[in-house]
Amino acid sequence: EPEVTQTPSHQVTQMGQEVILRCVPISNHLYFYWYRQILGQKVEFLVSFYNNEISEKSEIFDDQFSVERPDGSNFTLKIRSTKLEDSAMYFCASSEGWGADTQYFGPGTRLTVL
Amino acid sequence: GQNIDQPTEMTATEGAIVQINCTYQTSGFNGLFWYQQHAGEAPTFLSYNVLDGLEEKGRFSSFLSRSKGYSYLLLKELQMKDSASYLCAVRDNYGQNFVFGPGTRLSVLP
Numbered sequence: 001e002p003e004v005t006q007t008p009s010h011q012v013t014q015m016g017q018e019v020i021l022r023c024v025p026i027s028n029h030l031y032f033y034w035y036r037q038i039l040g041q042k043v044e045f046l047v048s049f050y051n052n053e054i055s056e057k058s059e060i061f062d063d064q065f066s067v068e069r070p071d072g073s074n075f076t077l078k079i080r081s082t083k084l085e086d087s088a089m090y091f092c093a094s095s096e097g098w099g100a101d102t103q104y105f106g107p108g109t110r111l112t113v114l
Numbered sequence: 115g116q117n118i119d120q121p122t123e124m125t126a127t128e129g130a131i132v133q134i135n136c137t138y139q140t141s142g143f144n145g146l147f148w149y150q151q152h153a154g155e156a157p158t159f160l161s162y163n164v165l166d167g168l169e170e171k172g173r174f175s176s177f178l179s180r181s182k183g184y185s186y187l188l189l190k191e192l193q194m195k196d197s198a199s200y201l202c203a204v205r206d207n208y209g210q211n212f213v214f215g216p217g218t219r220l221s222v223l224p
Contacts, residue, residue, distance in 0.1 A: 041216075042201075042214050042217060043157065043201065043203075043212075043214040043217075044214070045212060045213070045214075091157070102147070103159075103212070105156040105158070107155065108155075108156050
């Protein structure tokens with residue numbers, strides 16, 4: 001069964017450093033998403049992406065964040081200058097269509113900022 | 115504003131039935147989803163409702179009342195592996211994003 005994959009599974013970085021989190025969505029899906037979940041808290045939407053551009057973003061997704069689809073398979077989330085409060089699990093998700101289509105989540109990348 | 119409420123924790127016995135409630139107040143509505151999340155893992159899709167009524171999928175059923183802003187997830191014949199958090203998420207009208215509730219942590223006891 002096709003699945004969303006994410007790398008790395010765990011990333012440790014120093015405050016102020018840039019990190020890139022990588023995702024490979026399900027191959028026939030057209031809509032891609034990033035979510036984060038701070039330990040013990042709820043899942044929060046960051047951004048959705050379609051047709052090579054951002055379609056919606058939350059207030060969390062400020063100028064420190066960017067997303068890119070550098071090729072036909074990868075979807076990346078970049079945090080330019082990490083802060084302690086960026087420590088969280090970051091989930092990538094994809095869906096075949098818009099609207100009522102189910103989003104399928106990847107296993108997540110645990111980001112630890114020291 | 116967007117607000118989704120769920121009970122924080124529930125406990126039930128193996129073989130029993132449990133109902134997890136979710137109430138929501140969102141600016142728009144384009145479907146309600148239930149996800150299961152085991153500790154340290156990604157959410158996995160369980161069910162979807164966009165019209166009022168009950169949707170059944172094996173041991174899991176989900177109910178929606180749009181006029182009341184209310185849904186529940188019903189789990190039957192509970193198994194130990196059902197111990198997990200259950201997340202209620204609402205998709206708004208025009209965006210593609212979900213607003214997630216805080217999740218309900220279910221413990222199934224022998």
